[in-house]
Amino acid sequence: MSKNLTKRGEDYSKWYNELVVKADLAENSGVRGCMVIKPYGYAIWEKMQAELDKKFKETGHQNAYFPLFIPKSYFSKEASHVDGFAKECAVVTHYRLKTGEDGKTIEVDPDAKLEEELIVRPTSETIIWDTYRGWIQSYRDLPLLINQWANVVRWEMRTRLFLRTAEFLWQEGHTAHATQTEAIAEAEQMMNVYADFAQDFMAIPVVKGVKTANERFAGAVETYCIEALMQDGKALQAGTSHFLGQNFAKAFDVKFANQEGKQEHVWATSWGVSTRLMGALIMTHSDDNGLVLPPNLAPIQVVIVPIYKGDEQLAQISEEANQLVARLRKVGISVKYDNRTTQKPGWKFNEYELKGVPLRVAIGPNDLANGTFEVARRDTLTKETVISIDIVHYIQDTLEKMQQNLFDKAFAFREEHITEVNTFDEFKDVLENKTGFVSAHWDGTPETEEKIKDLTKATIRCIPLDRKEEAGTCVLTGKPSAGRVLFARAY
Amino acid sequence: MSKNLTKRGEDYSKWYNELVVKADLAENSGVRGCMVIKPYGYAIWEKMQAELDKKFKETGHQNAYFPLFIPKSYFSKEASHVDGFAKECAVVTHYRLKTGEDGKTIEVDPDAKLEEELIVRPTSETIIWDTYRGWIQSYRDLPLLINQWANVVRWEMRTRLFLRTAEFLWQEGHTAHATQTEAIAEAEQMMNVYADFAQDFMAIPVVKGVKTANERFAGAVETYCIEALMQDGKALQAGTSHFLGQNFAKAFDVKFANQEGKQEHVWATSWGVSTRLMGALIMTHSDDNGLVLPPNLAPIQVVIVPIYKGDEQLAQISEEANQLVARLRKVGISVKYDNRTTQKPGWKFNEYELKGVPLRVAIGPNDLANGTFEVARRDTLTKETVISIDIVHYIQDTLEKMQQNLFDKAFAFREEHITEVNTFDEFKDVLENKTGFVSAHWDGTPETEEKIKDLTKATIRCIPLDRKEEAGTCVLTGKPSAGRVLFARAY
Numbered sequence: 001m002s003k004n005l006t007k008r009g010e011d012y013s014k015w016y017n018e019l020v021v022k023a024d025l026a027e028n029s030g031v032r033g034c035m036v037i038k039p040y041g042y043a044i045w046e047k048m049q050a051e052l053d054k055k056f057k058e059t060g061h062q063n064a065y066f067p068l069f070i071p072k073s074y075f076s077k078e079a080s081h082v083d084g085f086a087k088e089c090a091v092v093t094h095y096r097l098k099t100g101e102d103g104k105t106i107e108v109d110p111d112a113k114l115e116e117e118l119i120v121r122p123t124s125e126t127i128i129w130d131t132y133r134g135w136i137q138s139y140r141d142l143p144l145l146i147n148q149w150a151n152v153v154r155w156e157m158r159t160r161l162f163l164r165t166a167e168f169l170w171q172e173g174h175t176a177h178a179t180q181t182e183a184i185a186e187a188e189q190m191m192n193v194y195a196d197f198a199q200d201f202m203a204i205p206v207v208k209g210v211k212t213a214n215e216r217f218a219g220a221v222e223t224y225c226i227e228a229l230m231q232d233g234k235a236l237q238a239g240t241s242h243f244l245g246q247n248f249a250k251a252f253d254v255k256f257a258n259q260e261g262k263q264e265h266v267w268a269t270s271w272g273v274s275t276r277l278m279g280a281l282i283m284t285h286s287d288d289n290g291l292v293l294p295p296n297l298a299p300i301q302v303v304i305v306p307i308y309k310g311d312e313q314l315a316q317i318s319e320e321a322n323q324l325v326a327r328l329r330k331v332g333i334s335v336k337y338d339n340r341t342t343q344k345p346g347w348k349f350n351e352y353e354l355k356g357v358p359l360r361v362a363i364g365p366n367d368l369a370n371g372t373f374e375v376a377r378r379d380t381l382t383k384e385t386v387i388s389i390d391i392v393h394y395i396q397d398t399l400e401k402m403q404q405n406l407f408d409k410a411f412a413f414r415e416e417h418i419t420e421v422n423t424f425d426e427f428k429d430v431l432e433n434k435t436g437f438v439s440a441h442w443d444g445t446p447e448t449e450e451k452i453k454d455l456t457k458a459t460i461r462c463i464p465l466d467r468k469e470e471a472g473t474c475v476l477t478g479k480p481s482a483g484r485v486l487f488a489r490a491y
Numbered sequence: 492m493s494k495n496l497t498k499r500g501e502d503y504s505k506w507y508n509e510l511v512v513k514a515d516l517a518e519n520s521g522v523r524g525c526m527v528i529k530p531y532g533y534a535i536w537e538k539m540q541a542e543l544d545k546k547f548k549e550t551g552h553q554n555a556y557f558p559l560f561i562p563k564s565y566f567s568k569e570a571s572h573v574d575g576f577a578k579e580c581a582v583v584t585h586y587r588l589k590t591g592e593d594g595k596t597i598e599v600d601p602d603a604k605l606e607e608e609l610i611v612r613p614t615s616e617t618i619i620w621d622t623y624r625g626w627i628q629s630y631r632d633l634p635l636l637i638n639q640w641a642n643v644v645r646w647e648m649r650t651r652l653f654l655r656t657a658e659f660l661w662q663e664g665h666t667a668h669a670t671q672t673e674a675i676a677e678a679e680q681m682m683n684v685y686a687d688f689a690q691d692f693m694a695i696p697v698v699k700g701v702k703t704a705n706e707r708f709a710g711a712v713e714t715y716c717i718e719a720l721m722q723d724g725k726a727l728q729a730g731t732s733h734f735l736g737q738n739f740a741k742a743f744d745v746k747f748a749n750q751e752g753k754q755e756h757v758w759a760t761s762w763g764v765s766t767r768l769m770g771a772l773i774m775t776h777s778d779d780n781g782l783v784l785p786p787n788l789a790p791i792q793v794v795i796v797p798i799y800k801g802d803e804q805l806a807q808i809s810e811e812a813n814q815l816v817a818r819l820r821k822v823g824i825s826v827k828y829d830n831r832t833t834q835k836p837g838w839k840f841n842e843y844e845l846k847g848v849p850l851r852v853a854i855g856p857n858d859l860a861n862g863t864f865e866v867a868r869r870d871t872l873t874k875e876t877v878i879s880i881d882i883v884h885y886i887q888d889t890l891e892k893m894q895q896n897l898f899d900k901a902f903a904f905r906e907e908h909i910t911e912v913n914t915f916d917e918f919k920d921v922l923e924n925k926t927g928f929v930s931a932h933w934d935g936t937p938e939t940e941e942k943i944k945d946l947t948k949a950t951i952r953c954i955p956l957d958r959k960e961e962a963g964t965c966v967l968t969g970k971p972s973a974g975r976v977l978f979a980r981a982y
Binding site: 027029030031034035036037038039042043046062063064065066067068069070071072074075076082086087088089090091092093094095096097098099105106107108117118119120127130131134140146150151153155167169342 | 518520521522525526527528529530533534537553554555556557558559560561562563565566567573577578579580581582583584585586587588589590596597598599608609610611618621622625631637641642644646658660833
């Protein structure tokens with residue numbers, strides 16, 4: 001049975017769109033640009049949430065919840081912030097509907113116009129800093145370390161499931177500190193939390209760096225980021241952490257009395273990752289057969305499929321299968337026994353391959369006779385026969401190996417796709433043919449950055465934190481440069 | 492140090508409003524009717540969420556996520572549904588802001604008007620049933636058992652923290668079934684899940700019942716509910732579970748092929764509880780000293796406060812305290828050692844009393860000498876001296892007792908406040924003076940129900956599921972009645 005999935009080599013973008021829908025992760029809704037996250041996709045997101053939430057709490061953060069709506073006037077208090085977001089805001093103007101004159105249709109009630117329009121939050125700095133003014137009086141109230149899990153809306157014109165949607169789910173951390181040093185340390189810490197999460201939990205290698213002024217968050221002094229590389233050689237920004245200086249504290253008049261009793265403006269950070277990570281996950285590991293999931297993120301880690309003729313054989317196999325289910329659950333492995341009689345084994349094999357279940361265990365008559373199981377790995381598509389006494393340990397061990405193998409594979413791909421170039425011809429050639437990150441000297445000006453973008457569609461993804469000091473000349477202008485930055489075409 | 496908390500006996504409503512703010516649970520925001528849920532309040536909500544989510548998953552439900560926005564036209568497809576919600580809807584009409592002519596202010600861009608207005612979801616039946624049309628083809632796709640954790644908006648004119656806010660957080664389950672019997676069983680099951688959660692986890696006794704036609708959810712055939720009684724004798728609807736019949740399936744054309752291949756409309760339920768439960772929690776257990784939390788819901792179950800003179804004594808006490816922290820954490824008790832030197836013990840005692848921390852352990856010089864701890868219970872405000880070897884067991888045991896004690900106390904109060912009356916004079920007298928639930932005969936007509944409401948402000952909270960068949964005459968009209976229903980003034 002064919003999955004009818006477009007091959008990555010044929011059309012990567014089409015493959016992605018099809019996979020998201022066919023693997024039951026998400027689908028478009030009747031509302032322009034808004035997605036429905038289906039149960040299987042949401043279960044993966046819940047695993048990300050749980051792990052991130054644990055990491056936030058371990059680093060001293062607490063969750064809270066702030067309003068969905070932001071009065072228009074708040075929004076414009078921080079000048080660069082409003083410039084960054086005003087062009088893509090959903091605006092609430094009325095608070096009531098009424099029956100139309102025909103007595104059937106409903107329409108917006110013109111008498112129920114809001115005095116001040118409300119913006120559906122695209123990010124919550126403004127409403128949160130308006131609130132923090134009441135929470136912060138003294139250095140004793142600092143640091144204030146808060147995170148929120150929420151939905152946000154940015155009215156994007158071109159949307160793609162998970163990667164760019166009008167509404168998306170995310171977390172946004174918003175912290176307040178007594179000193180600049182402490183706020184910068186917090187922003188760097190959260191970038192590291194994200195990097196560890198991406199690498200250790202999602203098996204996605206990332207480059208840590210800072211954004212150039214052009215690519216910075218609207219209202220930030222410095223934007224730290226983690227950048228991942230997708231299989232098609234395009235980069236994806238997987239998380240950002242902003243040092244906001246005193247910009248929002250000044251815009252919302254948030255001051256504290258320091259230890260000497262003097263009033264000072266507070267220092268701020270904000271940081272977030274979103275359901276966009278689902279896109280990164282898919283485009284880092286999956287293949288032409290469907291989704292590939294790192295075991296840490298798989299809602300079902302092991303599926304057991306019986307191969308049988310007749311009810312009696314099914315009963316015998318089910319006994320074995322149920323024992324295996326119990327043994328695996330005991331050690332914390334999530335397992336499903338698919339004994340549906342309405343579907344053939346081949347159909348089930350395809351289905352679980354498409355959905356990226358890490359290990360598939362088949363039990364047939366021969367296995368029953370020999371006390372064995374046939375175990376198939378989703379990442380390598382290899383099979384092995386394992387005897388019953390070894391099976392639990394084998395599965396535990398293989399899941400760990402798969403988690404590491406997926407990271408190693410993605411890391412090797414990423415390393416192969418960071419190319420140092422020293423001329424603009426090379427630059428263009430790599431972008432067109434080899435793809436991936438192009439490591440090049442840049443003269444440090446927004447103008448050159450913009451020009452390169454116009455000529456090649458590549459942007460500076462980041463100035464890597466671990467870049468070596470290396471004098472060079474800008475790949476476009478020939479002007480002096482102090483080190484290489486990473487360019488790429490990006491999602 | 493006084494807490495400046497209004498006494499319940501003086502002004503219950505004022506006491507509630509003050510307590511919510513002073514105990515750091517929530518506060519009003521700059522956005523009309525929208526609250527900020529503060530970290531301490533959110534931590535309690537997270538505990539409710541975790542327990543409910545576990546119960547939903549144990550009963551076979553999966554989480555998913557549907558859009559925040561609902562096109563206006565969807566909203567009007569189910570006639571009674573639109574009637575129920577149209578008067579309190581936030582409406583998005585535009586998708587962009589622009590700089591005003593003065594170059595400073597921002598305004599809504601009139602060129603960015605949506606073709607069709609979007610409603611911010613007040614509940615998601617319409618968008619979800621529009622989606623289910625694509626998910627359900629055959630009986631094999633049923634039952635579909637889905638839950639969503641989300642924010643919703645109902646533009647209430649009079650708002651109160653947690654009890655009635657324009658935006659609130661909730662979960663909404665939406666299930667689809669092949670038969671009416673199965674859908675009714677699901678709606679009843681979820682009412683029972685809510686009742687068990689309220690009673691066993693929140694220590695809130697509830698009456699299970701069904702709503703009268705007047706009080707039914709807009710679009711439901713039957714609304715099951717759990718009703719709780721607050722300390723001021725007013726009722727609070729703590730959760731509802733609706734049997735929706737085929738109303739939404741018909742409105743959104745959701746059919747399935749049954750086992751005989753015949754097309755039928757699907758049967759539906761929906762069910763939800765919200766951050767309103769926080770209000771129920773507060774008004775069931777708390778007292779004039781502040782919040783009282785059942786141990787199951789307490790973010791901090793035990794707080795340890797050192798009573799000392801000088802650094803050396805603090806060091807000795809801290810050693811004991813840290814050992815106790817370790818011993819308690821080992822058995823899964825959440826504990827905080829408050830060794831702040833900026834605040835006096837008395838201040839801390841007040842603070843943790845206000846915040847409802849179930850047990851307070853004080854360690855002073857005498858305790859140090861005797862190897863004892865002084866343990867104070869928040870519910871009874873009693874103290875006991877406990878020797879070190881017994882302390883962990885004592886705390887575990889006392890927390891369990893407190894959970895039960897809070898339920899028992901609330902249950903006794905509720906039982907005392909269900910009064911059977913047989914005349915309308917008695918009816919009014921109980922409502923005015925004794926307050927609580929009034930158990931009375933009613934002739935079954937919406938007109939009588941409405942009239943009683945006009946005369947007394949009392950509504951029928953529910954027709955209890957366990958009511959006994961008892962012939963009687965309506966307390967207002969004298970017409971025949973088959974059994975008593977529960978009236979009350981309500982939140």
